[in-house]
Amino acid sequence: MSKSKIFRIFDYIIAIVLVLFSIFPILWLLLTSLKPTSEIYSWPIKYFPSKPTFQNYINLLQRGDFGRYFLNSVIVSGSATILILITGTLAAYSFARINFKGKRTLMMIILALLLFPSVAVVPPLFLIFRNLGLINTYISLILGHTALYLPLAIWILTNYFRTLPRNIEDSALIDGCTPIQMIFRILLPMSLPGLVAAGLITFVFSWNEFLLSLVLLSKNEMRTVVVGISLYPGEYSFPWELISSAIILAIIPIILLTLLFQKYIISGLTAGATKY
Amino acid sequence: MSKRTGLLLILPAFIILIAIFIGPTIYTIVLSFSSYSMSGIQFVGMNNFIRLVNDPNFWTSFFNTLIFVGVTVPIELVLGFVLALVANRAIKGRALIRVALLIPWALPAALDALAWRWMYNTDYGLFNSILINLSIIDNPINWLGQIPLAMISMMIESIWKTSSFMALLILTGLQTIPSELYEAAKIDGASSWQSLRKITIPLVMPSIMVSLLFRTGDAFRAFELPYNLTGGGPVNSTMTLSVYAYNNFFQYLDFSYSSTVALVQFLILLVLAVFYLRTLRWDVYE
Secondary structure (H helix, E strand, C coil): CCHHHHHHHHHHHHHHHHHHHHHHHHHHHHHHHCCCHHHHCCCCCCCCCCCCCCHHHHHHHHHCHHHHHHHHHHHHHHHHHHHHHHHHHHHHHHHHHCCCCCHHHHHHHHHHHCCCCHHHHHHHHHHHHHHCCCCCCHHHHHHHHHHHHHHHHHHHHHHHHHCCCCHHHHHHHHCCCCHHHHHHHHHHHHCHHHHHHHHHHHHHHHHHCCHHHHHHCCCHHHCCHHHHHHCCCCCCCCCHHHHHHHHHHHHHHHHHHHHHHHHHHHHHHHHHHHCC | CCHHHHHHHHHHHHHHHHHHHHHHHHHHHHHHCEEEECCEEEECCCHHHHHHHCCHHHHHHHHHHHHHHHHHHHHHHHHHHHHHHHHHHCCCCHHHHHHHHHHHHHCCHHHHHHHHHHHHCCCCCHHHHHHHHCCCCCCCCCCCCCCCHHHHHHHHHHHHHHHHHHHHHHHHHHHCCCHHHHHHHHHCCCCHHHHHHHHHHHHHHHHHHHHHHHHHHHHHCCCHHHHHHCCCCCCCCCCCHHHHHHHHHHCCCCHHHHHHHHHHHHHHHHHHHHHHHHHCCHHHHC
C-alpha cells in the first residue's frame, strides 16, 4: 500500500472518530428510544434493541401534549426569527453603511449585549409581563427571544453587509430609490446568504432557549418543546422511554437545518464570533 | 444617506432591546435595593447586598461558577485546538467533520443535559455499563450524586458540548492560513513544531481570543446544564450563579434577592464585556 493511501485511510478514521464523538449521546438516546421498556431498564445493559420498536414514539404522540409543545416552539421560534430578520437587517444596514453620531456607542452596546446573562432580566420581565397580563402568551416569549438573539443577528448581518460592494446601492439611490426600496430591491437579494445564516442561527437558538421559555410560558399547554420535555421527569420517576423518544423528535428540525445549511451556519457563526 | 435615516433604521431594533433588556436591567437594579412584596416596592438600601455578602449559599454558587469556568474553558480551548488541527489534516472527510463538529453546538443544552443524565444513570447508565464491561470498575458509580464527582461529571458534559464548537471556530481560522507559508517554512528547514508555534498559533490567535471570551461568558451564565443535569445538587455542589438567582426567584419567590444575585452576575459579565470590547479593533467602524 502506498504511503498516500495509508494517509487517506487515516483521514477517514479521524473523520469517523470525530463524528462518533459528536453524536454518541444522541445515538444512545436513539437506541434507547427504540427499545421496549423492559430492555431500557435491564442490567447488564442491552446496547442494541433486540427488536427495534416505535412503541415509545406512538405512546408519546398519543399523550397529546408533545404535539402542542412542538407547535408552540414553531410559533415562537418562527415569529422571533422573522422579527429579528426585519429589525436586524435595518439596524445592520445602518451600522454597516451610514455614519451617524453615537453609532460607535450603540454598536458597543450591541456587542456588550452578546454577553448579557438572561437571568438578570428574569425577575423584572416576569413582573412587567404579569402586570401587562402577558405571561403565558406567545407575544411575551417572542419578544424575549427577539431581544436575546437580535444583537448576534445584527453583528452577523453588519459584518455581512460590509463585505458587499457599495456602489450598486449608491447608484440605486442616485437613480431615485428610497432607502427602504433600495434595501428590499437591491440589498436583500444580494445578501441572501447572510440573511439565511442569521435566520438559521436565530431559529436554532430560539428553539433551544430554556430560561425565558421556562419562566414566561408556564402553563402546560403553552410550553415550548424543550421546556416541556425537561419537565417529563417527575420528582422520583424518570420515564426514559418517553424522554428519549421526545428528545429525538424535538431535535429533528435542528438536526435537519444543521445538515442542510451547515455552510451558512458556520459562515454566520464564525463571522459573528471571530470577525473583528 | 442622512444621519436621520441611520438612526431611523436602528430604531425598531433598539425599541425591542430597550424594552426587554435595558429597561428591565434598570428595574433589576431598583429591585436589588428594595424589598418587593404584593403591597409594593420598599426601598431598603444595601440590605440585600449585606445579606448577599453574608450568604454562604451565594459564595458557594459564586465559587462553583468560577471553578466551572476556570476548568472547562481552558480544557475546551486545548481540546478544541487539537481537534481543529486533526480535522484540518483530514482532508478527505473535512465536510463530514465540519457537520459533526456543529452538531453538539446545535443541540438544545437542556436536552443535552438530560441525555447525559441518562448516560450517567447509576443503575442503567451507559458509562457504568462500559466501565464494568471493561473491568475498570467493579461497582456502578453514582456520578451525579456525590461531591465532588457531580461537578466533575458536569464539567465533562460541558467539555463535550463545547470543545467541538471551539474546534470549528479554530478550524475556520486555520483554513484561512495560506499553505505557501508552511511550504516556505519547510524549505527554510523549520520543523512542524516550529511551524505550529511561528505560523499557526499567531495567525489563529484572533479567532482564539474572541471565541475564548464568548465561551467564558457562556460558561459564566451556565443555567440549562446544572438545572437539568443535577438541579444544583448534591448539597449545592453544582449550584451556579444563574441557578441560584433562578431558585431565589421561583422557589423562594424572593424577587429582590434574586435580582441582587443576578445583578452581581451581570456586573461581572459587564467587566468581561468591557475587556472583550477593548480587544476588538474599533477602527474598522470609524
